[in-house]
Amino acid sequence: MSVPDLPGVLSADDIRATVASIAAGQEDSGAIPWYADGQLDPWDHVEAAMALDVGGEPGRAEAAYDWLRRTQRADGSWASRYENGVVADPTAETNHAAYLAVGCWHHFLCTGDEDFLVRMWPAIRGALDFVTGCQAPGGEIWWAAGDEVALLTGSSSIHQALRCGVAIADRVGEPQPDWDLAADLLANAIRKQAIGKHPAAFADKDRFSMDWYYPVLGGALRGEAAKQRLRDRWDEFVVPGRGARCVSDRPWVTGAETCELALALDALGDRDAATELVAAMQHLREEDGSYWTGLVLTDGVRWPVERTTWTAAAVVLAVDALHAAHPRSGIFRTPGIAEEVAANRSR
Numbered sequence: 295m296s297v298p299d300l301p302g303v304l305s306a307d308d309i310r311a312t313v314a315s316i317a318a319g320q321e322d323s324g325a326i327p328w329y330a331d332g333q334l335d336p337w338d339h340v341e342a343a344m345a346l347d348v349g350g351e352p353g354r355a356e357a358a359y360d361w362l363r364r365t366q367r368a369d370g371s372w373a374s375r376y377e378n379g380v381v382a383d384p385t386a387e388t389n390h391a392a393y394l395a396v397g398c399w400h401h402f403l404c405t406g407d408e409d410f411l412v413r414m415w416p417a418i419r420g421a422l423d424f425v426t427g428c429q430a431p432g433g434e435i436w437w438a439a440g441d442e443v444a445l446l447t448g449s450s451s452i453h454q455a456l457r458c459g460v461a462i463a464d465r466v467g468e469p470q471p472d473w474d475l476a477a478d479l480l481a482n483a484i485r486k487q488a489i490g491k492h493p494a495a496f497a498d499k500d501r502f503s504m505d506w507y508y509p510v511l512g513g514a515l516r517g518e519a520a521k522q523r524l525r526d527r528w529d530e531f532v533v534p535g536r537g538a539r540c541v542s543d544r545p546w547v548t549g550a551e552t553c554e555l556a557l558a559l560d561a562l563g564d565r566d567a568a569t570e571l572v573a574a575m576q577h578l579r580e581e582d583g584s585y586w587t588g589l590v591l592t593d594g595v596r597w598p599v600e601r602t603t604w605t606a607a608a609v610v611l612a613v614d615a616l617h618a619a620h621p622r623s624g625i626f627r628t629p630g631i632a633e634e635v636a637a638n639r640s641r
Contacts, residue, residue: 297350298617303573304609311583312610313349316342316603323379324357328602334376336362336390337451338604340397345607347404348614348622355401356410362394363417370424371439386439388428389448391421392455396625399458403622408465415466422459425452426476433483434495446487446496447504450512453480454626457513484514488523501542503531503551510558511626520562531555536591537575546597548588549578553608560615561627572612578605585609 297313299306319342320326326342327334343358366372371386398414401407428436434444435452456477463470483495488509499505506527509515515523530542537552539545552575556568578586584601614623 296619298348298610298614298619298623300569300572300613300616303569303576304613308583309610309613310349312585312606313345313351313583315582315584315601316345316349316606316610317351317354319603320346320354320358321379324354324359324361325376325379326358326603327376328604329600331378332600333382335374336372337387337393338602338607340393341607341611342603343397344400345610347401348610352401352405355397355404359394359398359401359410359414363414366417366420369439370420370422374438386424387448388425388435388437388439389445389451389455392425392452392459394418394421395455395459395462399462400622400625402462402465403625404620411462411466415462415468418459418462419468419470422456422470422473425455426473429476429479430495432495433479433481435480437497444496445499445505446484447499447502447508449480449496450484450508450514452512453477453484453514454512456480458625481514484509484512485519488515489519503538503540503542503555506531507555507558510561511554513561513626516562520558521564524558524562532571533574533591535574536577536589537571540588545591546588547575547591549575549585549605550587550602550608553605553612556612557615557626560612565616568612569616572609572616575609 297306297309319330325334326339339358343355346355371391373381373383374385374387374390375383395418398418402411425435428439430444435449436442437445437448456473460470460473487493487496510520531539533547537547538555540548540551552571556571559568578589580601585605586596587598587600587602587605590597615626617623
């Protein structure tokens with residue numbers, strides 16, 4: 295399996311170094327915290343595992359997924375934060391549970407290992423049944439069990455996860471039409487929010503860049519409506535030569551948001567703008583291939599003072615999408631997922 299590159303920005307050796315920095319933070323259990331001895335959340339853990347696969351470390355990625363399989367709770371969820379293997383916050387967040395399906399489908403696209411999908415299937419089914427059990431009548435997904443508030447970013451990520459879950463279900467021979475319906479209802483709620491027809495469905499997080507681009511990244515919004523959404527607030531969030539702001543009213547650019555925005559642009563076919571963004575955030579790169587989380591523009595201070603595995607992972611996934619030389623690189627493009635689902639259903 296070849297390691298991707300981005301000519302003029304990052305070589306394959308650069309990507310290997312970044313993946314090695316993620317691997318260095320992985321614990322013997324398979325868990326991948328934000329940094330050595332730091333906290334872990336299931337969503338970022340999966341993102342880091344995906345990067346390990348891209349970098350030619352499928353064994354490490356599989357160990358990460360097995361850690362989730364072993365630590366899953368009876369209701370299909372995980373705690374929202376772990377520290378040194380101990381639950382630090384028991385909140386059951388829906389987008390955390392859902393993202394296992396994205397990671398497992400990505401691992402399958404990387405390796406073709408159907409036995410892996412079969413082994414992980416009970417955990418995937420439990421996780422997505424938990425998630426769909428938190429769906430509101432309007433289609434949005436509550437952000438956590440027992441808290442009837444929906445977040446646009448989290449719901450958009452869940453949309454992608456449900457599509458991946460449907461693909462996995464078909465692949466293992468246990469179709470889940472209810473997940474299909476849940477994804478359709480969720481996509482409709484997200485699209486209504488994105489065009490201003492149902493703004494009350496989601497909590498107001500308008501100042502965060504993730505709420506701006508995640509409806510596109512998660513696949514619910516495509517076409518001209520998606521392009522217009524990104525154009526409308528581009529100047530609020532994008533700092534030329536530096537990357538994307540985390541929030542619109544703070545002079546702070548962050549590497550993960552920048553690369554996720556690049557993934558959203560790539561999904562819309564704007565590869566040039568996506569490449570420019572990945573290039574712009576390289577000021578956060580360290581010599582060992584790791585990445586600082588962000589930079590405060592007013593004083594040039596890297597903040598928080600941490601190099602996070604999930605920031606490094608976002609870089610790897612963005613480069614892989616732009617490299618576009620492997621089926622896994624299309625996982626953030628809705629057509630790629632749809633084509634895989636159709637192919638599975640035709641068997």
